[in-house]
Amino acid sequence: MRTKILHLLENPVVGETPTVCGWIRTRRDSKSVTFLEVNDGSCLRSLQVVVDPTHPLLSRCTTGASVRVTGALAASPAGQQAVELRAEALDVLGDAGPEFPMQKKRHSFEFLREIAHLRTRSNTFGAVFRVRNVLAREIHRFFQDRGFVYLHSPIVTTSDAEGAGEMFQVTTLPLEGPPRDAAGAVDYTKDFFGKKAGLTVSGQLEAEIFACSLGDTYTFGPTFRAENSNTSRHLAEFWMVEPELAFADIHDDMDLAEAFILHLVRSVLEHCGEDLAFFDKMIAPGQLDMLRKLAAASFARMTYTEAMEHLLSVADRFEFKPYWGADLQSEHERYLAEELVGGPVFVIDYPKEIKAFYMRCNDDGRTVAAMDLLVPRVGEIIGGSQREERLEHLSRRITEMGLPPENYEWYLDLRRFGTMPHCGFGLGFERMVQFVTGMGNIRDVIPFPRTPGNATF
Numbered sequence: 118m119r120t121k122i123l124h125l126l127e128n129p130v131v132g133e134t135p136t137v138c139g140w141i142r143t144r145r146d147s148k149s150v151t152f153l154e155v156n157d158g159s160c161l162r163s164l165q166v167v168v169d170p171t172h173p174l175l176s177r178c179t180t181g182a183s184v185r186v187t188g189a190l191a192a193s194p195a196g197q198q199a200v201e202l203r204a205e206a207l208d209v210l211g212d213a214g215p216e217f218p219m220q221k222k223r224h225s226f227e228f229l230r231e232i233a234h235l236r237t238r239s240n241t242f243g244a245v246f247r248v249r250n251v252l253a254r255e256i257h258r259f260f261q262d263r264g265f266v267y268l269h270s271p272i273v274t275t276s277d278a279e280g281a282g283e284m285f286q287v288t289t290l291p292l293e294g295p296p297r298d299a300a301g302a303v304d305y306t307k308d309f310f311g312k313k314a315g316l317t318v319s320g321q322l323e324a325e326i327f328a329c330s331l332g333d334t335y336t337f338g339p340t341f342r343a344e345n346s347n348t349s350r351h352l353a354e355f356w357m358v359e360p361e362l363a364f365a366d367i368h369d370d371m372d373l374a375e376a377f378i379l380h381l382v383r384s385v386l387e388h389c390g391e392d393l394a395f396f397d398k399m400i401a402p403g404q405l406d407m408l409r410k411l412a413a414a415s416f417a418r419m420t421y422t423e424a425m426e427h428l429l430s431v432a433d434r435f436e437f438k439p440y441w442g443a444d445l446q447s448e449h450e451r452y453l454a455e456e457l458v459g460g461p462v463f464v465i466d467y468p469k470e471i472k473a474f475y476m477r478c479n480d481d482g483r484t485v486a487a488m489d490l491l492v493p494r495v496g497e498i499i500g501g502s503q504r505e506e507r508l509e510h511l512s513r514r515i516t517e518m519g520l521p522p523e524n525y526e527w528y529l530d531l532r533r534f535g536t537m538p539h540c541g542f543g544l545g546f547e548r549m550v551q552f553v554t555g556m557g558n559i560r561d562v563i564p565f566p567r568t569p570g571n572a573t574f
C-alpha cells in the first residue's frame with residue numbers, strides 16, 4: 118500500500134520505510150547524490166527523494182515520469198523540507214521523455230488550458246482543485262447541518278427558469294428537414310420529449326416544489342447557459358448551489374447567504390492553509406488578509422436605488438453610464454464592492470424590468486424583492502430573491518414577459534394550492550472558487566471549461 122505524501126509530511130515518523138507513488142516534478146543532480154521532487158497531488162508540497170546517482174533507472178527519472186519509491190524516512194539535513202525519503206527501491210512506472218509539455222519554467226494559463234488533461238499536475242491547478250473539493254464538501258456540510266434536503270434537479274427541462282431565452286436545445290429531430298406543422302413551424306410533438314426541451318439554466322423552479330412540501334431544500338449541480346459572453350466570469354456550463362427556504366422572506370434569504378459564505382471562507386482558511394498561502398504568494402497578493410478580514414466581518418446591505426445614487430455620483434469613471442433602471446455592469450458591481458464598501462455588499466430591490474418573472478413585486482410597484490451579493494474582484498457571486506407567491510401577480514408577470522403560460526402551469530399550482538412565502542438564491546460555484554483563490558479567469562477554476570467555441574476534453 119502506498120502512503121500519501123500529505124500523510125507522510127503531516128505525521129513524519131523518522132525511521133519508517135513507507136512506499137510513495139507520484140510524478141517527478143524536478144530533479145537535481147550532484148556528484149554524490151540525486152534529488153527527485155515527487156508530487157502525488159495529495160498536497161502542494163512535493164517529497165524530496167534521495168537517490169544514489171549510480172542507480173540504473175535514473176536516466177528515465179525525468180520531469181513528468183511516474184515512480185514508486187520505498188525508502189527510509191529521514192530528517193533532512195538542509196533545504197526547506199523537514200524530512201526526505203532515502204530511496205531503497207525505485208521503480209519507474211511510466212516514462213515521460215523529453216516531449217513532456219510541462220517543464221520547470223512557468224507556463225501561461227492560456228497554454229495550460231490547451232493541455233487541461235495535464236495542467237492538474239501543476240502547483241496552481243492542484244491547489245485550485247483541492248480548494249474546489251473542500252468548498253463542495255463544505256457546501257453539503259453547511260446545508261445538511263441545518264436540515265436542508267438535497268434535491269437532484271433535472272438537467273433536461275422544458276421550462277426556462279430564468280425566462281432569458283438562454284437555453285441550449287436538446288432534440289433528436291433531424292437538423293435538416295425537421296417535421297413541420299400546418300403553419301410551417303417545427304413540430305416538436307414529434308421530438309423526443311414531445312415538446313421543445315433544453316438543458317436547465319437553474320434548478321430553482323424544482324427546488325421550489327420541494328420547498329413547498331419538504332421545507333428547506335437545496336440543489337447543487339451543473340447548469341447551462343447559451344449566452345455568448347466571452348468574459349473571465351462566464352461559462353456555458355457552470356455549477357450552481359441553490360437553496361430554497363420555506364416560510365421565509367428576503368431578509369432571511371440574505372442572512373442565510375451571509376452565514377453560508379462565511380462558513381465557506383472559514384472552512385477554506387481552516388482546511389486549505391497551504392494552498393491559500395500559495396495563492397497569496399503567487400497569484401493574488403493580499404488574498405489571505407482579505408479572507409481573514411472577511412471571515413470576521415458582516416456584510417453591508419443597500420437598496421438598488423441607494424447603489425445607483427452612489428454610482429451616479431462617480432458616473433464619469435464608468436464605460437457604461439449608470440441610470441435608474443439599468444442593470445449593474447461588472448464595473449459598477451466592482452466599484453460598489455471594492456471601493457465604496459471594501460467588502461461584500463448585498464444590493465436589494467431592483468427594478469422589476471431587469472429581473473426574472475418569479476421575483477416578488479414590492480409595494481412600490483416598480484421594484485422586486487431581489488438580492489444580489491457583490492464581492493471584490495468577482496462582482497455578482499449570488500443572485501436570489503423572495504418568490505412571488507400570489508397567484509394573480511405571478512400569472513400577470515408570466516404574460517407580461519411573453520413566456521408560454523402552458524409551460525408554467527405546474528409552477529402556478531404551487532400558488533393555487535397552499536401557497537406561502539418562500540425565497541432562495543443561487544451561488545455560482547466557480548465564482549466562489551475564483552473569489553477564495555484569487556484566480557482571475559473562471560476557465561481556470563473548473564476542470565474542463567465549456568465556453569463559446571470550446572468544449573474539448
Ligand code: 4AD
Binds near residue numbers: 351353500
Ligand atoms: O443570478 P442568476 O442567474 O440566478 C439564478 O439562476 C436563480 N435561479 C438563482 C436562485 O434564486 N435560485 O445566477 C446565480 C449565480 C450568479 O450570481 C453567478 O454567480 C452565477 O450563478 N452565474 C454564472 N456563473 C458562471 N457562468 C455563468 N454564465 C453564470 N451565470 C450565472
Ligand code: MG
Binds near residue numbers: 500
Ligand atoms: Mg443574477
